[in-house]
Amino acid sequence: MRAAAAHGSPAGRGRSGRVTIADVAERAGVSTSTASLAFRGSDRVLEPTRQRILAAASALGYGGPHPIASSLRLGRSGIVGIVIAERVGLAFQNPVALATMDGLSDSLDRMGFGQLLLPGRANAAGRPDPLQSLPVDAVVFATRGEEFDELLPVVRSRGVPMVGIEGPHADDITLVEIDDRGGTMRLAEHVAALGHTEVGVIMRTTELGEPRSPGRPEPIGSRLDAIANRTIRGRLEAVHQVFPRAVRVEAGGRDAEAGSAAAHLLLDADPRVTAVLAQNDVLAAGAVAAARERGLRVPDDLTVTGFDGIAVPWLDLPLTTMRQPLRDRGREAGRLVEELLAGGHPEPVAMPVAFVPGATAAPPPR
Numbered sequence: 001m002r003a004a005a006a007h008g009s010p011a012g013r014g015r016s017g018r019v020t021i022a023d024v025a026e027r028a029g030v031s032t033s034t035a036s037l038a039f040r041g042s043d044r045v046l047e048p049t050r051q052r053i054l055a056a057a058s059a060l061g062y063g064g065p066h067p068i069a070s071s072l073r074l075g076r077s078g079i080v081g082i083v084i085a086e087r088v089g090l091a092f093q094n095p096v097a098l099a100t101m102d103g104l105s106d107s108l109d110r111m112g113f114g115q116l117l118l119p120g121r122a123n124a125a126g127r128p129d130p131l132q133s134l135p136v137d138a139v140v141f142a143t144r145g146e147e148f149d150e151l152l153p154v155v156r157s158r159g160v161p162m163v164g165i166e167g168p169h170a171d172d173i174t175l176v177e178i179d180d181r182g183g184t185m186r187l188a189e190h191v192a193a194l195g196h197t198e199v200g201v202i203m204r205t206t207e208l209g210e211p212r213s214p215g216r217p218e219p220i221g222s223r224l225d226a227i228a229n230r231t232i233r234g235r236l237e238a239v240h241q242v243f244p245r246a247v248r249v250e251a252g253g254r255d256a257e258a259g260s261a262a263a264h265l266l267l268d269a270d271p272r273v274t275a276v277l278a279q280n281d282v283l284a285a286g287a288v289a290a291a292r293e294r295g296l297r298v299p300d301d302l303t304v305t306g307f308d309g310i311a312v313p314w315l316d317l318p319l320t321t322m323r324q325p326l327r328d329r330g331r332e333a334g335r336l337v338e339e340l341l342a343g344g345h346p347e348p349v350a351m352p353v354a355f356v357p358g359a360t361a362a363p364p365p366r
Contacts, residue, residue: 019062028056077135079114080337085146094254095310096280096326100142100165103327107334113137120148136160138337142330143167146206147228161340163333166231174340175348176332180307181234183322183353187277187305188242190320190355195363196275196303201239201248202262202287203279205232214262215250217269222248232279235307239277247273251283256314259286260293267294274302274364281306285315288360299362309356320358325351 025035030053038045038053045053056062082104084097101117108115116136120143139155141148141164148168155162162173169175191199201220205227220240227233239246247270251262263276263286276291278284284306291302298304298317309323332349339346 019060021062023060024053024057024062027060028053076137078112079116079134079136080108081116081118081134081136081139083118083120083139083141083143083148083151085120085143085148095282096308097142099310099326100330103330103332104140104142104334105330106327107331108337111334111338113337120146120151138163138341140333140337141165141168141173142333147230161337163336163340165329165333167229169230174336174346176329176336177348177350178231178324178329179350179353180231181238183307183324183355184235184238184277185242186353186355187307187320187322188239191275191277191303191305191361192242194275194303194361197243197245198270198272198364199239199243199246199275199277200263200266200270200273201236201246201277201279202251202259202266202283203232203236203248204251204254204258204283205229205236212252214252214258214265217247217249217266220244220246220248235279246277251279254280254282256282256286256289259283260290261286263287263290264294267291275361276302276304278304278306281308281310281312281319281321284319284321284360285312288315288317299360301365303361303364305358305361309354317360318358319356320361321356322353323356324353 021035021039022032025032028035028049030049034045034049035053038050082101105115116134120141136158138161139158141162143165146167152168152170156172164173164175166176166178166180188199200217202214206229220236221244224233224236224240227236236248247266249262249266249269251258259278259282262283266276267273267290276284276287278287284304287304288298291298291304296302299320304320306319306321307324308326309321310326312319329351332351336346336349
């Protein structure tokens with residue numbers, strides 16, 4: 001009898017004294033390969049033998065094969081990497097990202113995958129990129145149109161399937177797309193039908209970077225080709241098509257405070273503006289706050305629209321916006337991961353958006 005066993009704590013044959021599957025096999029009177037098959041749920045092991053092996057494991061305090069060793073044998077880690085554009089901490093402040101990841105996690109949880117959240121920005125000099133070393137079976141870019149040209153070669157070198165939510169756009173990435181351009185066109189046409197001609201737009205054209213002051217007002221068609229984010233560029237192009245003389249302001253962030261600052265700057269630059277089209281619902285809520293601070297009534301004096309269709313608890317008016325299927329697009333991304341890992345070749349997914357009339361849009365004041 002081993003000395004450790006005499007004290008009620010069985011020792012194993014591993015280097016650290018850890019009980020191994022070989023110890024379990026010896027106690028159960030079977031081969032190591034049979035014990036391994038039993039833990040993997042193979043139907044090649046008869047039920048009485050399986051029960052004997054499990055009883056031996058219980059007696060020795062053996063909880064099962066080491067997960068890393070198992071993943072190496074199977075060629076899978078059971079982990080999906082989820083790349084976001086912003087810092088990980090900021091993602092948990094973003095209702096759109098939260099809803100999308102909720103749907104994605106729901107899908108991946110059902111399939112038994114763990115999830116590893118990774119920032120899309122480059123690491124500090126000299127620090128290893130986690131995507132080069134961490135074991136992942138697939139990568140999902142939950143990025144809303146960011147391209148990440150520098151990051152893609154790192155992921156490609158892993159040889160794992162890639163799924164993108166609105167981006168990046170590449171032949172080897174299976175996409176879940178939203179009709180951003182069509183949805184924005186619908187909003188702009190609604191505002192035009194109400195009679196508005198003097199329109200401003202507040203948007204954040206990149207996900208990367210820390211919050212900052214809003215940019216200077218500029219024509220909506222200015223430097224559109226320089227905007228790398230296809231989602232945002234498509235929305236701006238849609239507004240430009242309906243309102244070619246619109247003015248846009250680059251918001252310093254994606255929160256209500258940034259929306260308020262951008263709206264103030266826009267209205268200071270052009271007091272004739274009677275409608276503000278915001279990139280998202282939170283920026284729109286900030287624009288409503290800015291209007292009220294200036295003594296303007298929404299929608300009587302100023303129309304404000306958003307995009308996303310999220311609940312904005314501090315806004316006391318139902319927002320005129322486009323609702324996109326945030327959780328469903330996350331679930332679809334998870335489904336694509338499952339199909340790709342099963343050796344399939346799924347088609348890209350295009351998901352519709354729905355117009356929500358709300359109560360923040362009305363004809364311009366006379």
